[in-house]
Amino acid sequence: MMLSESYLKKRVLITGGLGFIGSNLARALVAQGAEVTLVDSLIPQYGGNPFNIDDIRDKLTVNVCDVRDPFAMAYLLQGKDFLFNLAGQTSHLDSMSDPQTDLDINAAAQLAILEACRKSNPGIKIVFASTRQLYGKPDYLPVDEKHPIRPVDVNGINKLAGEWYHLLYNNVYGIRACALRLTNTYGPGMRVKDARQTFLGIWVRLLIEGKPIRVFGDGLQLRDFNYVDDCVEALLLAGASDDANGKIYNLGSSEVVGLKALAEMMVELGNELKIGGGYELIPFPPERKAIDIGDYYSDFSLITHELGWQPKIDLREGLQRTMAYYQANHMHYWNNDQ
Numbered sequence: 599m600m601l602s603e604s605y606l607k608k609r610v611l612i613t614g615g616l617g618f619i620g621s622n623l624a625r626a627l628v629a630q631g632a633e634v635t636l637v638d639s640l641i642p643q644y645g646g647n648p649f650n651i652d653d654i655r656d657k658l659t660v661n662v663c664d665v666r667d668p669f670a671m672a673y674l675l676q677g678k679d680f681l682f683n684l685a686g687q688t689s690h691l692d693s694m695s696d697p698q699t700d701l702d703i704n705a706a707a708q709l710a711i712l713e714a715c716r717k718s719n720p721g722i723k724i725v726f727a728s729t730r731q732l733y734g735k736p737d738y739l740p741v742d743e744k745h746p747i748r749p750v751d752v753n754g755i756n757k758l759a760g761e762w763y764h765l766l767y768n769n770v771y772g773i774r775a776c777a778l779r780l781t782n783t784y785g786p787g788m789r790v791k792d793a794r795q796t797f798l799g800i801w802v803r804l805l806i807e808g809k810p811i812r813v814f815g816d817g818l819q820l821r822d823f824n825y826v827d828d829c830v831e832a833l834l835l836a837g838a839s840d841d842a843n844g845k846i847y848n849l850g851s852s853e854v855v856g857l858k859a860l861a862e863m864m865v866e867l868g869n870e871l872k873i874g875g876g877y878e879l880i881p882f883p884p885e886r887k888a889i890d891i892g893d894y895y896s897d898f899s900l901i902t903h904e905l906g907w908q909p910k911i912d913l914r915e916g917l918q919r920t921m922a923y924y925q926a927n928h929m930h931y932w933n934n935d936q
């Protein structure tokens with residue numbers, strides 16, 4: 599499929615568009631000639647950052663508003679061909695300390711968005727960014743889409759509801775929608791100020807500040823990672839294909855790595871970039887241990903077979919690009935007093 603033809607002159611709305619994945623997706627869509635509108639609330643604790651779109655700022659429209667505002671969303675959804683629905687409260691710990699906000703953003707607002715589509719734009723195509731977190735602690739590896747759902751935190755439950763509202767509206771009302779269950783995604787534009795979005799973010803910051811990375815537990819936990827460009831390609835493929843309607847697809851990588859080995863790779867890359875750095879193993883903080891899922895990596899063969907998606911950027915290359923980006927741009931992502 600020629601992706602570029604699918605989005606040329608199409609009107610595309612991206613919720614969470616100033617965030618990590620949304621801004622990278624916006625860049626790809628602008629390059630393909632789409633008319634792109636971004637919605638983002640820029641709540642400081644979340645991942646939105648206007649610098650993420652600094653290079654494409656004059657090529658798209660930005661609307662700073664909250665997806666919990668049903669009137670604003672109904673207005674913004676009118677006349678759009680595609681919705682990439684990426685806005686979310688992404689912190690697992692925050693979902694435990696403030697479960698209601700997680701419910702409002704990740705579930706209730708999603709239902710309101712779908713209702714607005716049903717009422718005024720049923721022809722729209724929607725791709726929803728879901729998460730592997732809703733599988734919980736795996737019964738078997740790699741985890742495929744048939745694996746039982748057993749969320750270990752409030753975020754997993756609300757993302758599951760958000761995902762299934764999309765599938766329900768596809769199945770009952772014919773509003774074309776699908777969901778991708780993302781695994782750990784990393785790359786330029788991710789939140790690195792703290793560990794709210796991903797532990798990889800704070801690892802990058804610590805390395806660049808010359809401080810040791812902290813690896814929890816024995817560091818043998820296995821994970822798979824996707825470089826953001828690969829994730830963006832999956833979103834674009836799912837948006838462009840009607841074969842995806844009503845489907846759930848895992849993303850993932852066949853390059854599975856332990857967290858200690860990952861830290862070692864990042865320290866090595868830090869040395870190559872003349873950043874330096876090291877790592878240390880520390881005991882799991884209890885609030886993190888309680889929601890840790892142990893080893894995880896996914897079986898992503900369904901999306902490979904049905905949509906032809908495969909990750910292309912290997913971990914070393916992706917991490918190198920990411921660290922070089924933050925080495926050059928860290929002043930836009932954190933300052934020394936926060």
Ligand SMILES: NC(=O)c1ccc[n+]([C@@H]2O[C@H](COP(=O)([O-])OP(=O)(O)OC[C@H]3O[C@@H](n4cnc5c(N)ncnc54)[C@H](O)[C@@H]3O)[C@@H](O)[C@H]2O)c1
Nearest residue numbers: 614617618619638639645646664665685686727729780783
């Ligand atoms: N990055 C990953 O590893 C990963 C893994 C699994 C799932 N996901 C999902 O992918 C999506 C995008 O994630 P990301 O990594 O780009 O995170 P991100 O935090 O960078 O992006 C989410 C964006 O949504 C915005 N947002 C949050 N609440 C909002 C609201 N109420 N109204 C409007 N905007 C709001 C934030 O400001 C942020 O810019 C999320 O839905 C997340 O759950 C990401």
